[in-house]
Amino acid sequence: MSIMQVITDQITVFSKDNKPCATAKPGEVLLFKTLDCFSNRIPDEQTTMADLDYSYGFANPAAGPVYIEGAEPGDVLVVDIFDVEVADEGTIATDDHCGPLFETTGYRTKKIPIKDGMATFNEVSFPIDPMIGV
Template sequence: MKTIENQVYAFSKDNEPCETVQPGEVLKFKTLDCFSNKITGEDITMNDLDYGYDVANPAAGPVFIEGAEAGDVLVVDIYDIQVADEGTVATDDHCGPLFETTGYRTKKIKISDGMADFNGVKFPIDPMIGVIGTAPDGEDVIDGYVGSHGGNMDNKLITKGVRLYFPVRVPGALLQMGDVHAAMGDAELCGTGIEIPAEITVKVSLVKGFELNWPVLETRDSWYVNASAQEYNEALVNASKEMQRLLMGVTGWDPVETYMYMSIQSDVEINQGCKPCEVQLSLRLGTPKLPQFPPLVPQP
């Protein structure tokens, strides 16, 4: 199994691959926390960091997948996420609905036997990957931002046992990932979960020649389209159009029937919505699996 330790700070078609692998290989990505492990104690806050291009949200990679071409789909199976024994939660003066009263503050969270301890309140961790995706074919996208390539989706369902599908837009796909959280609530209100270094074990596969416009997540029971935009309504339109298109492709229903079905069976959930932070709003639109029809995305 190959181990990926190189860190990059943007999704870019110009990033030099740190490793080349074949479809079907299992890989281990060693990741830093979203602060590049620079917040070592509660006396250090985000205000003390030069929280720019070379600090925020590092991602391990990128990995070149042999045979991946523009128009394909990269499939990533999340086998395991192992986290460190201490994570960090931090606030700043421009993120989340209560930003005006928050300021800069850091809290360290101990992790032991799968439990986090917040002021004596213990709860089970559920490690998830905040940043994961492929390279865009246009301008670079900083790791802290989100888009149709993936990136900083901050979807708390991206955890052990799920499968992700990404559009391939450049040769080799250039997969990278990082920004693991030991736990995070939907919307990530103050802008951070329990940020933590981690080791992620995944398998990579390909689906050749299938149109995918936004990343798709498959869980045991449901399909989710992940979409984003500066404003909620635009993000919702992006996700709805893609889910409608994928459902029509397997059911044969017309657009209105498909839209009706989505209205009675699909759920909209906010991944990250910590405005006025400049990062786009990220959401997921989920639909239960339809066992009488083929999968929404072909299987590798």
């Protein structure tokens, strides 16, 4: 059995000019490790978006890109996603200049525990619905 490639390089802009961080063969299984939408820069509830240089140079990172051997411009690639695992905690952050209710809120951060497929917000638990990212 071969060792699975782990992709940890992150991009924050989708562009044809992004250089591949890895090469894979058709059919090869890869593991992509990603960060949260803040690039894991909010470690606790005392850190808010006001503490960040929020220039969007780090927001919504995606792991990759990966070059597939033999792929040519115009080819259609099929990707099977076998699993999406999430961290044991999520982050919600508000600021004073964006979002649907920005006029009524300031900078706040809340950490949301996630366990057994459930998120808990202020003692209310609900199922999570993991997605592949941005």
